[in-house]
Amino acid sequence: MYKAAKDRYENMRYNRVGKSGLKLPQLSLGLWQNFGEEKPFEETKEIILKAFDSGITHFDLANNYGRPAGSAERNFGKIMRAELAPYRDQLIISTKAGYGMWEGPYGDFGSRKYLMASIDQSLKRLNLDYVDIFYHHRPDFETPLEETMKALADIVQQGKALYVGISNYPAERARRAIKILRDYGVEMLMTQPHFSMLDRWVQKEGLADAMVDEGVGIIPFSILSQGLLTDKYIDQIPKDSRVANPDVWFLNEDNITKELRDKLKKLQGIAKKRKQSLAEMTIAWTCIQKGISSVLIGVSKLSQLESNLNVLKNMSFTKEELDEIDAILEA
Numbered sequence: 001m002y003k004a005a006k007d008r009y010e011n012m013r014y015n016r017v018g019k020s021g022l023k024l025p026q027l028s029l030g031l032w033q034n035f036g037e038e039k040p041f042e043e044t045k046e047i048i049l050k051a052f053d054s055g056i057t058h059f060d061l062a063n064n065y066g067r068p069a070g071s072a073e074r075n076f077g078k079i080m081r082a083e084l085a086p087y088r089d090q091l092i093i094s095t096k097a098g099y100g101m102w103e104g105p106y107g108d109f110g111s112r113k114y115l116m117a118s119i120d121q122s123l124k125r126l127n128l129d130y131v132d133i134f135y136h137h138r139p140d141f142e143t144p145l146e147e148t149m150k151a152l153a154d155i156v157q158q159g160k161a162l163y164v165g166i167s168n169y170p171a172e173r174a175r176r177a178i179k180i181l182r183d184y185g186v187e188m189l190m191t192q193p194h195f196s197m198l199d200r201w202v203q204k205e206g207l208a209d210a211m212v213d214e215g216v217g218i219i220p221f222s223i224l225s226q227g228l229l230t231d232k233y234i235d236q237i238p239k240d241s242r243v244a245n246p247d248v249w250f251l252n253e254d255n256i257t258k259e260l261r262d263k264l265k266k267l268q269g270i271a272k273k274r275k276q277s278l279a280e281m282t283i284a285w286t287c288i289q290k291g292i293s294s295v296l297i298g299v300s301k302l303s304q305l306e307s308n309l310n311v312l313k314n315m316s317f318t319k320e321e322l323d324e325i326d327a328i329l330e331a
Helices: 041-053 070-088 112-126 145-157 171-183 207-214 256-271 278-287 302-313 319-331
Strands: 015-017 023-025 027-030 058-060 092-097 131-136 160-165 188-193 295-297
Touching: 023 027, 027 112, 027 302, 041 302, 070 092, 070 112, 112 131, 112 145, 112 188, 131 145, 131 302, 145 160, 145 171, 160 171, 160 302, 171 207, 188 207, 188 295, 256 278, 256 319, 278 295, 278 302
Parallel strands: 027 058, 027 295, 058 092, 092 131, 131 160, 160 188
Antiparallel strands: 015 023
């Protein structure tokens, strides 16, 4: 019978999300890849339980996560029922809907039909009565924003989610969504954008400033740029890497340019002086950016989780380090 580590809250930091009363761990575990049927279930369970034993209380899913779609929620639901059920009130579990999930015209984008069906399906797979956070996964420019936000508000009012959020929304549309939700009596908790040292659109296009103004938290994903901001691609492309895998459509050899490698080598030099890996320094840097409440880490094995947790030991940067990083990124 699983019993959580007694010291699990001693080393993790917890941050308030925007102007809400909710706190999230500095590091949250995203279950986008590697938590479906593509990985042995016992490995999945080992990583999730180790994360909770280390103070990670927030587990982030979506209806389409895992291969096949829905398998990450099903696996987490098994672990929830068998091991984590006694700790439900110590967990923050989030899921999303917005990408293609089932055949026909009703399993995609942002209609009320889709979102209402999806939350019910997710709760069944997760073995839960409610999720803590439910997101609309991507903007839908054909469905009226009022329809999508009304569905989110109703999901809260029906008790199927405690909070709602959005993902991948640009700044102006996010502001509109926040206003519409407020008109329905629901505050938006947070937004989940892709963001990294190599893709700082959140800062450059005003999303970070807008969310701070609105009191909404930010929890970025892809903070390591799908592995580019690690030591593995600096010299060559490993045969077992995502870049070498032809089935990974969002990453390929064209991404690994000489210019990128030069930047990575310089960033790695700063990381070594800090006695961190490039990935560890990148996570620490992301944590201190404006408006960030928590960051989503994705791992494929236990050793990666343990390495990511080391970030908590060294999250401070000198002004000189930050200036040097900015100069490298802007070059």
